[in-house]
């Protein structure tokens with residue numbers, strides 16, 4: 121029997137996972153390890169592995185596998201484990217979620233259970249339009265890049281303007297070079313990695329322009345991808361105009377002031393036929409937004425608790441769909457948590473017992489912290505990890521976790537940077553001191569001494 125035909129015969133899934141990247145695959149494997157057999161992964165691309173398949177550089181897996189792998193190697197370790205154990209659909213896009221509480225009789229008559237069912241609408245060239253029923257859902261849809269439209273750069277609309285990720289796909293998967301002379305706007309990790317990649321392919325990378333006074337990428341990428349290749353990078357600079365009618369012919373570059381306003385007197389011209397934009401990633405959550413899941417405006421991902429549970433019962437989220445990660449190892453860690461939580465949910469649904477503790481304690485971003493994930497604490501019984509990013513580069517500071525006047529943890533840091541995700545773990549003993557909201561702040565060493 122063909123795989124797709126077998127999949128269509130299944131009336132109701134225990135877990136449907138949207139997205140077959142590292143987050144979705146880790147979630148699927150963990151739920152399977154916990155004894156859930158009826159799992160379906162739906163992936164819109166023609167292969168599993170997500171964005172990792174186009175990241176052919178190394179640097180993946182140092183935490184999770186304790187060795188340095190390329191993106192495809194890291195993904196393949198999960199794909200090899202999935203094969204033969206877990207069903208998946210490729211080239212199939214989830215276009216709609218119906219998360220209203222559909223109360224159905226259990227499929228198996230002997231169970232005589234009333235079940236709360238979610239519906240997942242899928243489009244695929246092979247299967248057409250299909251609606252799958254599932255008891256629980258894991259959203260692992262990753263993120264997408266910001267485009268020129270979000271930046272409003274003046275100028276013409278010639279060919280030769282790409283997001284850094286799309287050039288990565290052209291070069292690494294499809295075997296095309298985008299041009300001969302490139303300028304890169306933004307110094308996020310993808311921009312830095314592509315500066316090195318294009319240089320290795322013989323393209324002259326004329327300049328990386330960064331509007332902020334610092335790079336938003338990892339320090340290791342600034343050193344290994346830019347400094348080691350002597351690629352010019354200008355901080356506090358942006359592109360003020362794109363030139364060229366049919367094809368990019370060059371860009372005007374300007375310095376910016378402290379309020380990030382262009383200083384016209386500093387303008388200079390850089391000749392190029394290609395412009396790469398590496399100006400930020402946004403969690404991909406269109407289907408979640410329209411299904412009524414509560415979202416965090418700071419992360420653009422769903423609000424979640426320490427187990428990756430969203431605001432809708434039985435719906436979990438993990439990976440870049442929740443917040444943009446710089447290391448895939450932590451994406452896999454979140455996938456494992458989501459897989460565990462979905463397995464617990466299925467077990468509680470089947471035996472009629474529900475987890476009794478649901479505290480809903482908000483976790484807030486305090487001074488100099490842009491966001492914190494998870495945003496809610498619902499149990500004090502297990503170790504929890506808080507992931508967060510700071511608003512600016514700060515030297516000699518303390519990460520302080522407080523609940524009202526109780527200090528739960530304080531950690532000294534030599535430097536913190538917005539481009540690097542920070543994490544702090546809290547034990548059940550520390551959580552016992554929680555009185556109300558939890559706040560994560562960065563305090564300057566000076567303030568702590570005062």
Ligand SMILES: Cc1cc2nc3c(=O)[nH]c(=O)nc-3n(C[C@H](O)[C@H](O)[C@H](O)COP(=O)(O)OP(=O)(O)OC[C@H]3O[C@@H](n4cnc5c(N)ncnc54)[C@H](O)[C@@H]3O)c2cc1C
Pocket residue numbers: 138139140141142143144162163164165169170171172175178179180181212213214215260261262263285288309310313404407438439440441445446447448449451
């Ligand atoms: C250029 C680049 C370089 C990186 N370099 C490193 C590095 O050196 N080291 C490191 O550790 N990490 C690195 N990362 C980070 C790491 O690759 C990501 O954090 C990780 O891949 C995110 O995993 P994910 O599963 O959340 O998302 P993704 O890998 O993006 O997977 C999400 C999947 O969901 C699918 N999907 C989305 N919507 C739908 C839908 N509606 N229906 C069906 N399928 C859908 C997508 O097609 C995709 O396959 C890099 C990332 C990028 C982009």
